[in-house]
Amino acid sequence: MEVMELAAELGKKIKEDPRIVAMKAAEAAYENDRELQKLLIEYNAQSTALTEEYKKSEHDAEFIKLIEKRINELYHEITENPNMIAYQKSQEVVNAFMNEVNGEITYQITGERPCTHDCSSCHANCGHNH
Secondary structure (H helix, E strand, C coil), X not given: CCHHHHHHHXXXXXXXXXXXXXXXXXXXXXXXXXXXXXXXXXXXXXXXXXXXXXXXXXXXHHHHHXXXXXHHHHHHHHHCCHHHHHHHHHHHHHHHHHHHHHHHHHHHHHCCCCCCCCCCCXXXXXXXXC
């Protein structure tokens, strides 16, 4: 098998992994949460309004305070939404999984394990402060 054929097979297998399946389900719940989507749209609109206000030569300090207050309220509502939380966590799990997959591929190519966040796979002279 050629490398690209193997890569395609690997991609198909990864797509079936429970972590990917869970992320896709969390993504669908995130996208179908109408209240969350409304909050995100308003958050982006408020952020744009704040940016535009800061671009003006004379800022309306009271208006800026109001926008910032609303942005903070929206941020908390968004980040506390169960669908947002589940989606973000599923993305973190998938990112870690994909890093493991990439690390294994790198190991098979180079014979060396990539450095991990805690240097547990590094040699003593990896360059990080221990």
